[in-house]
Amino acid sequence: MQDNLDKIVIVGAGTAGVNAASALRQQGFEGQVVILGAESVAPYQRPPLSKAFLAKDKPPAATLLKPGAFFPTNGITLEMGQGVVAIDRTAKAVLTKAGVHYPYDELILATGSSARRLRCPGAGLSNVCYLRNLSDATRLHKSLRSAKSVAILGGGVIGLEVASAAVALDKQVTVIESAGRVMARVATPSATNVITRQLKAAGIRFALNARLARIDGVDGQARTCILESGEAVAADLVVVGIGALPNQGLAVHAGLLCDNGIIVDEAMRSSDPDIYAIGDCAAAENSYYGGRIRIETIHNAMVQAQIAASSICGVRIPDAAPPRFWSDLLGMKLQGLGGLTRYDKLVAFNGKNGVETEVHAFAGDRLVATETINLSKRQSELSKLIHPAE
Ligand SMILES: Cc1cc2nc3c(=O)[nH]c(=O)nc-3n(C[C@H](O)[C@H](O)[C@H](O)COP(=O)(O)OP(=O)(O)OC[C@H]3O[C@@H](n4cnc5c(N)ncnc54)[C@H](O)[C@@H]3O)c2cc1C
Structure with a gap:
């Protein structure tokens, strides 16, 4: 020092x-x-x-x-x-x-x-919410109780976690995602297939490859999300989770x-x-x-x-450890290890109920990332097998 x-x-x-x-x-x-x-x-x-x-x-x-x-x-x-x-x-x-x-x-x-802000007509309506801090969460907690239909803009981690909470409260929930699958930035297609299937079974509707054109409101309150395709999605609460x-x-x-x-x-x-x-x-x-x-x-x-x-x-910097993240979605715990940007091969193993899943992502013959669903005990073993990217 x-x-x-x-x-x-x-x-x-x-x-x-x-x-x-x-x-x-x-x-x-x-x-x-x-x-x-x-x-x-x-x-x-x-x-x-x-x-x-x-x-x-x-x-x-x-x-x-x-x-x-x-x-x-x-x-x-x-x-x-x-x-x-x-x-x-x-x-x-x-x-x-x-x-x-x-x-x-x-x-x-x-x-x-x-939170990245939404820019489209209707973005300023009073029941268009974000979730980044405690005051956002307190507001969202209240709005979720009074809403009947909830549109979630963005099928990333936060969007899907809010969708999970909303459907558990018996709300009519639609996730609007511009990509062809949810969690495209953080999870492999193998994991998102399992997650999407389970969330659909719980009642969440997905509008994929869908772009929001505007939000229509009544008396300053959002009522309907209008997609570029012309489709109207009922929403008396809109939650924006676009990064x-x-x-x-x-x-x-x-x-x-x-x-x-x-x-x-x-x-x-x-x-x-x-x-x-x-x-x-x-x-x-x-x-x-x-x-x-x-x-x-x-x-x-x-x-x-x-x-x-x-x-x-002035002390030794700790050795690099594989990056890790988790998400909790209606009884599913998704856990990721390593860097999921450069892989050319995926190997997926499915276990009990079609939910337990382990995915290995390889770059050449090197394991660069893994993800699991409901297999928390595998984390410490898997973290020892992961290599940095070249
Ligand atoms: C709803 C939600 C759920 C999440 N869930 C997960 C999860 O399940 N797993 C996971 O790994 N990660 C999750 N994350 C991400 C994780 O919380 C963040 O990566 C982590 O909080 C980053 O920590 P940080 O200290 O860098 O930033 P923050 O936690 O954002 O803290 C930054 C702080 O700096 C303050 N600040 C900013 N500017 C100034 C300034 N000029 N002067 C003084 N203070 C300032 C801010 O007010 C804030 O309090 C989640 C994030 C959110 C919002």
């Missing part, structure tokens, strides 16, 4: 930011650690927001990332409701919306990502290199060596994907937090 390091400021109190603070302490950093978070609530986990949170009759309390005592006990200053609006790289300080300057020796940007964009505005304005994320090296250092970026907002080289990629998973946020803290503390 450099001797002159005294103050580390972390912008963003999500999984990446909080884990970076924790890792700095674990690795022996004794100076000041300050986390500045834009949200006004204690740091919480996002994955339950599209799962258990929506299913419970009353919206449960958020699942905290750390117990409240964690921060004072570890000498970490947590300042919530303190959105950072600018970085002054010359003075080495950040400025909050309230006008407070926080000087830093090293700065970690852990600003996450934001996320990195929160890189601060970095761009500070002159850091960005390209779909803040570009970082293998130590999570940006183009300014005193500024690190981690989690959803960072674009890093990943040997499992064979190139630079921005990954939106809890595993990635935790791994990159460890790497940044190790680098700042």
Whole structure:
């Protein structure tokens, strides 16, 4: 560790930011650690927001990332409701919306990502919802109870998890997806076939290869999604799950290199060596994907937090581990390992009920990724078999 390091400021109190603070302490950093978070609530986990949170009759309390005592006990200053609006790289300080300057020796940007907004006529109607944070989830929990028909725009992980919650509440649910299959970005055709079949059997309708033209409303409320084909989909609630964009505005304005994320090296250092970026907002080289990629998973946020803290503390950076993600869909647990961008052969094994599934993705003769449905016990074994891409 450099001797002159005294103050580390972390912008963003999500999984990446909080884990970076924790890792700095674990690795022996004794100076000041300050986390500045834009949200006004204690740091919480996002994955339950599209799962258990929506299913419970009353919206449960958020699942905290750390117990409240964690921060004072570890000498970490947590300042919530303190959105950072600018970085002054010359003075080495950040400025909050309230006008407070926080000087830093090293700065970690852990600003996450934001839901991509819908742009079409009707996008501003009052019951067109997004799901990114606790306040979105609280609103969606309420809207789901009063809706009869729900249209989900986007058949990605969040769209399908919300569709699962909605159909379990006996809503009429239609998933509108522009690609020919759901989860095309994160799962293989073998896994999506199983998932689509099960979700259809539960009553979810899929409009695939379908593009939204507009949303028609009555009295400012969405009523119908009109597809480019002319098809009308009833929707007194529209949930938009069309991807996320990195929160890189601060970095761009500070002159850091960005390209779909803040570009970082293998130590999570940006183009300014005193500024690190981690989690959803960072674009890093990943040997499992064979190139630079921005990954939106809890595993990635935790791994990159460890790497940044190790680098700042001058300790060995942990060995690369296969990326991993999971999704919970109506009794199906989908788990992915490795990088699913470069494969030329898939081998799928189906087990009990046609649901249990294990898929191996190969590039040549190398296993580069796997996915399983309802085979959680296979994860540790499979993670040892996966190779980085060339
Ligand atoms: C509903 C939902 C369900 C998900 N489910 C899963 C799942 O099942 N499995 C999985 O692996 N991943 C899941 N994810 C993705 C996962 O939650 C993210 O990859 C992870 O939270 C990224 O952590 P992060 O700290 O980089 O960003 P975030 O968790 O987004 O945290 C960033 C924080 O920075 C704050 N911030 C932004 N700008 C500023 C600023 N200028 N000043 C101060 N603070 C700022 C934000 O308000 C936010 O609180 C899910 C995401 C969502 C939204």
